[in-house]
Amino acid sequence: MNFRPFDSLFGRLSVFTVGVLLLSHFAWFTAMRFERSEMQTRYAVEETTFLVDAVKQHQARSPNVPLPSRVRLVDQGAASVPPADPFTTSSPLSRYIDDLRESMPQGTLLRVDENGHPPRLWVLMPGDQQWIVVPLQPLRGPRTFDRMLFWLIFITVGAAMSAMFAAWQVQRPLRTLAGAVGRFGRGQHVAPVAESGPRELRQLTRGFNQMVNDISQTQSDRNVMLAGVAHDLRTPLARLRLRAEMMDDARSRDGVVRDVDSLTHIVDQFLMFANDTLDTSMPTPVDGLCERAARNFHAVYPAEPAIGLELAAGEAFVLPEASLDRILTNLLENAHAYGEAPISVATWRDGDTWHLRVCDSGHGISPANLAAATRPFVRLDPARGGNGHSGLGLAIVDRLTRHAGGQCEIDNRPEGGLRVTMRFPVKV
Known part of the structure; x- marks a missing residue:
């Protein structure tokens, strides 16, 4: 910029x-x-x-008293009278x-004699027989x-x-x-702004504080509702899975178990999204946790190709461990469910910015839906649907990234697939 x-x-x-x-x-x-x-x-x-x-x-009154030396009288016909021509x-x-x-x-006749020092002014009033000669008043230009x-x-x-x-x-x-x-706008916590300045600015600040308070209250109520519903669903889901395990028909049992697992995954997403508190876990090196997440992913999905790692950030790039684990888990699960292999994870530093990127090789997201990709409870095009889809995966990633002080950008790779890039400022 x-x-x-x-x-x-x-x-x-x-x-x-x-x-x-x-x-x-x-x-x-x-x-x-x-x-x-x-x-x-x-x-x-x-x-x-x-x-x-x-x-x-x-x-x-006193004709016999001599005049001052610089003032004198000259007869009208004297030869020393200056000429009447206009002077320059x-x-x-x-x-x-x-x-x-x-x-x-x-x-009245006026003459100027500029030859003397100082210049003199000659004045002859009507009816007078003598010129009155006085010093010319000094005039200075600007x-x-x-x-x-x-x-x-x-x-x-x-x-x-x-x-x-x-x-x-x-x-x-x-x-x-x-x-x-x-x-x-970036989703960070905002304390009430002090009302100062002109009246119109104070009114604007008061309106902003009220808006932030109302939105925060609405989000809090929504999170409490989500957490309550998700928590209440855990027990019946656990009973339903237990009953499904005791079914005699293996085909029906497997179908019910898959449905219960999908519902459980949605409940876990609800609980994760509702937990809007700041992460107080210890910072951990991002490169090390990326390697661990890749090993865990391969252990869960052994048939999938290994995740490609390009980790160049080093030990200086650290993030809160709990938030980073949730970010990587959601992105890798999202890439597995809706993208295609190979999946890659990369980290690097560019100037005063750390970068963390997760890419898949699927069909990506249609350009019309990219702006809505991080909105909660928004289902994108049917190609990215599936069991257990709650519309919260990328929303959770975006929120956790912002809480960690970063920014999340989602776009499609030119060669195909979804690319999620997170940028974090380098802390001195």
Whole structure:
């Protein structure tokens, strides 16, 4: 499975949140830079207007008092007056002149002398005979990098980290619930999930816990019923077999005994399926128990060919002894009853996974019925029917495999026959 970090809820929430933060912060930064330029222009216009008004009031009230060194008056016809042709300058200065012209009385003449240091502004109001020369207010264009950009990056990074932490907090209960759903789907025991997170997620968790409790109760009731019925049938089956053994007619006796044995096998399957408790037996090497199961199978069915063994897992591959014995017994009996010889058992390790496989050489299962092969009490196609068939053999194998922490896969071999592969994680 390819690892796609942005395919998870946390990844998508993080990308969405960080993207919105970046967009909003840089939009705010652009707006602030534009507004700062506008405010600087307005401030320069107000300063110039105030200075020109102050010079006019000074001339009207105190004409004999000298003006500051950087402010002077020049006669209207003086040769040093800048030309009236449009000047070439930057955009902020052009906007500044336009705004200043709007704030002055109509008919006011404005000239800019950029040759001096600092540049000077020449103002001639209607009715005046002298130009008022004042220093031009300094105007700076937007800088490529300033302190505000540094603070913007700092705030954006801090906000993004906070948003990612919040997204992680939101998705954590959902991830816990998803893990519980996965375990429950694999048939493993699931403890009640803590209800946390937003209201909708708490409601979903509460519904899941209720569903798990109801299904567990239903399974428990079914297992109790199966165990009770199977247990109650053991005694009459034992009496029926005893009576069959005392029959005089050998042909009838053998037929009744076979039927009793089939019923006994079904009862044993019921009891095995109803026993849903965890296996507490000691772990045993799988390869060794496979060899023993093959010898026992040959002892029960001496006319059958020997089971082919390809055991390459080694002593490190261990499983609970009782569960492994039931798995192998059910699979070998299933292969004998519904498949054909030769039967093979193989074990090996692939990376961090142990494999256990049992194959027969029969007709297999029709592809349409493969999905239902591990469902309890499901009879497959008639070719796999027979005496003593309860529809629980593969269901028991699947349940025991899941209880042992593995996964069971059932498919047909390309060359013919059923193939049951169990995979177990390697425990470090």
